[in-house]
Amino acid sequence: MGSLKQDAHTGELGPVDGADRNTAGALRPLVGDRTSASPLSAADDSGNGFMATSLDFVVNWGRKNSLWPMPLGLSCCGIELMAMIGPKFDLARFGAEAARFTPRQCDLLVVAGTLTWKMARACRQIYDQMPDPKWVIAMGVCSSSGGMYDSYAVVQGVDSILPVDVYVPGCPPRPDAVIDGILKLQKKIEREHPHRRVLRVPDVVEVRGHEQWYRAPNAAVAAKPHTSSTHEKTTYFVGRDAAAPKEQKR
Amino acid sequence: MSSTTDSGRPATSKSGATAARVAAALEGLNVRTVDARDGMHSLVVERGDLAEVLNRLQSRAQFEQVTLITGVDHLPAQPRFEVVHQLWSLVHRDRVRLKTFVTSEDAVVPTATHLWPGAAFMERECFDMFGIRFEGHENLRRLLMPEDYEHHPLRKEFPHHGIEPDKLYRAWERERRDEFFERRSAEEAR
Known part of the structure; x- marks a missing residue:
């Protein structure tokens, strides 16, 4: 184990021997340390310095620490969601307190509660209106799996219509549990490639022109041809970075 | 004579006065009194008489x-x-229940909305x-x-998980996807 050195300016302990990797595998930035001989960071006597890191880390670091949730409170989970954002549980500690009620400004969809098939269109539309990159938390058992509503009217898990990143069980989950889910999501964001949000390679199900339609990677059930049934969880989205064999003119 | 029971609940079980009042109102109509387990005064009404029965019970x-x-x-x-109608009298503090039997081929009963607008949602x-x-x-x-749904969920033959519960959603999804492609190709053409 490498020795930790105290930073002269901040007093923090930091790694000094080259680029260290954190548990998630992302590059950790080097702390500016004027005593260090590392070429990745330096500072002069007046304290002006630089530090080098990977762009991926900085982008993901910025993303994960400023999630803007879109609260989709559909039933009792919505109450817990409000408590989570409120002062007692204080989601602001994790930088995700700026709930907006327009999907255009959000990047974290929290599906809190029972999603019915009648509401599914609205939910999907909200998801589609959110700008990329975006993440989804299925809060509570209803949105995770349909929960106790084993019924014709309820979507048996929002992963039937959306790609879900984190499932938080509970009926309703305590705010701490959802905060834990958000921390898990932050860990997940940390590992993502900033250009390509989806880490797992999804199934290409359809090619139209230069667009490729993927099955969402979170779809819980193995790929089947598209038919209408609640047990076949099929979600499609278009891949922007699909191979685009555009016809070269001239 | 008090119109409530000892527990303060409306006098649904003490239906003697109710029965007399209802019988007087429905003079000449073909109704049959049936026993109800909860003691509410209950009548079986022919479908043809239902509109008139409701009208008279109100007026x-x-x-x-x-x-x-x-x-x-x-x-x-x-x-x-x-079809079950339950009526409540604020003046007399009592209730009456009407039962009308209809077949599945001809499941039509007269409306009560012109008498009670609140019946509309029910x-x-x-x-x-x-x-x-x-x-x-x-x-x-x-x-x-x-509104486009094709089945009636509380019918006995309706399965627990429904019949293609996501059918309308998937149709909507395909429609949007097609629209998306049309828009894309129109943009490319420009």
Whole structure:
């Protein structure tokens, strides 16, 4: 184990021997340390310095620490969601307190509660209106799996219509549990490639022109041809970075 | 003579006075009194008489409110559907229940909306869940299920998990996807 050195300016302990990797595998930035001989960071006597890191880390670091949730409170989970954002549980500690009620400004969809098939269109539309990159938390058992509503009217898990990143069980989950889910999501964001949000390679199900339609990677059930049934969880989205064999003119 | 029971609840079980009042109001109509387990004064009404029965109960027997309109599906039995109306009299503090039996081929009963406007939603729900139509209802659309839905969920033959519950959603999704591609190709053409 490498020795930790105290930073002269901040007093923090930091790694000094080259680029260290954190548990998630992302590059950790080097702390500016004027005593260090590392070429990745330096500072002069007046304290002006630089530090080098990977762009991926900085982008993901910025993303994960400023999630803007879109609260989709559909039933009792919505109450817990409000408590989570409120002062007692204080989601602001994790930088995700700026709930907006327009999907255009959000990047974290929290599906809190029972999603019915009648509401599914609205939910999907909200998801589609959110700008990329975006993440989804299925809060509570209803949105995770349909929960106790084993019924014709309820979507048996929002992963039937959306790609879900984190499932938080509970009926309703305590705010701490959802905060834990958000921390898990932050860990997940940390590992993502900033250009390509989806880490797992999804199934290409359809090619139209230069667009490729993927099955969402979170779809819980193995790929089947598209038919209408609640047990076949099929979600499609278009891949922007699909191979685009555009016809070269001239 | 108090019109409530000792527990303070409305005198539904003490139906002697209610029965007399209802019988007087329904003079000359073909109704049959049946025993109800909860002691409420209950009548079986022919479908042809239902409109007149409701009218008279409101105007002559002071039943100012309709508290419930719902259906029952007795599937193996015929006639299959039973439409239940429950009325409540604020003046007399008593209730009456009307049962009307209709067959599945001809599941139509007269509406109560011209007597009690509040009946509208209950009739819509009953139509939504059982497919029983209420003749004369001005806006008999589905209330809970999507309007394009093709089935009636509280019918006995309706399966627990429904019949293609995501059908409408998937159709909508495909429609949007096609629209998306059309828009994309139009943009490319420009």
